[in-house]
Amino acid sequence: MSRSHxxxxxxxxxxxxxxxRYDLELDRCSWHDAKRPDGTPVEIKAAMYRHADGQPGTFKLYSKYHKKLRSKNGWYIFGVYRVRGRGIEVLDWEMRHSSRLPKLSRHGGGSHRDTYQMKLWIDTIFNFEDR
Incomplete structure (x- = not known):
């Protein structure tokens, strides 16, 4: 299985x-992954705590979808995980309103999904001591 898969x-x-965990209805459309019980959209972002090369993970956000989530008063859920066998262990969670993100800037990788990609390092959301 490739790294992207x-x-x-x-x-x-x-x-x-x-x-x-958050009592969400998974609703994978093009710009969000779930809805809260009141119908508010939620985008769920996952990042590996440390990659095989020791580098910390990043959350990838897309500008077009972020703008749409903001316009709908949506939320993000960030989950940091590590691989355990064929599954994962989630180390920490953060649910954050889409208006409360650190400053976002374009990632140098160019466009993807007809929009620009932005990356957030896990330490911009979480304060991990080395685990």
Whole structure:
């Protein structure tokens, strides 16, 4: 399985766990992953705590979808995980209104999904001591 397929697989596992934890209805449309019981959209972002090379993970956001989430008064859920066997262990969660993110800037990778990609390092959301 390629690295991108693994990331997608682990991200899906984080989405399922977030749905259970936060009582969300998973509703994977193009710009959000779930809805709260009141119908508010939620985008779920997953990042691996440390990659095999020791580098910390990043959350990838897309400008077009972020703007739409903001216009709908939506939320983000950030989950940091580590791989455990064929599954994952979520180390920490943060639910944050889309208006309360650190300053976002374009990632040098260019456009993706017809929009610009932005990256947030996990330490911009979480304060981890080395675990």
């Amino acid at each position: 693994k990331a997608n697989h682990y991200g899906t596992l984080v989405e399922r766990k977030a749905g259970e």
